[in-house]
Amino acid sequence: MASKKNSPIALFCIVLNLLFFFTLAISSCRTCADQYKPKPPPMPMPTPIYPTHDYCPKDTQKLGVCANLLAGLLGRTKGIPPKTPCCSLIADLDDYGAALCLCNAFKANVLGKNLNVPLSISLLLNVCIKKVPKGYTCYV
Numbered sequence: 001m002a003s004k005k006n007s008p009i010a011l012f013c014i015v016l017n018l019l020f021f022f023t024l025a026i027s028s029c030r031t032c033a034d035q036y037k038p039k040p041p042p043m044p045m046p047t048p049i050y051p052t053h054d055y056c057p058k059d060t061q062k063l064g065v066c067a068n069l070l071a072g073l074l075g076r077t078k079g080i081p082p083k084t085p086c087c088s089l090i091a092d093l094d095d096y097g098a099a100l101c102l103c104n105a106f107k108a109n110v111l112g113k114n115l116n117v118p119l120s121i122s123l124l125l126n127v128c129i130k131k132v133p134k135g136y137t138c139y140v
Contacts, residue, residue: 056101058089063105065089066124067112073123087128096133098125103138 066086090098102121105111111120117140122132 056104057093057097058101060101060104060108060110062089063101064110066102066105067110069127070111070120070124073127083127086124090128090130095125095130096136098128098130099132099136099138103140106138106140 063086066089069083069086090101093101099121102111102124103117106117106120117138118132121138125132
């Protein structure tokens with residue numbers, strides 16, 4: 001007889017537990033649904049816009065003073081020559097213009113024969129507190 005008296009209480013506890021379980025499951029699904037929403041694609045990085053011309057506003061022959069600085073940086077001479085003569089020529093140019101002028105100087109063989117032109121341009125620009133523009137390549 002005791003089992004029949006406990007039967008309604010047990011049934012009530014089971015129903016209460018199921019109700020509690022489904023309430024939690026439904027409330028937590030709202031936050032789960034937010035997780036599976038598609039994320040918007042990331043914004044692409046803007047590509048720098050460089051001038052389309054290959055014109056250097058400086059006299060390429062004057063950039064010959066950079067040859068001494070480059071020789072010092074590459075260890076071809078003792079000590080490092082002063083950077084002022086070379087850097088003052090490209091100081092008023094932006095990074096692209098400075099790289100372009102140095103590239104033109106290599107093409108004109110003003111800076112001497114060099115096997116590693118990208119490294120040389122990078123060295124000269126770094127000494128003159130400039131950077132090689134992203135994606136820039138000098139074709140000699």
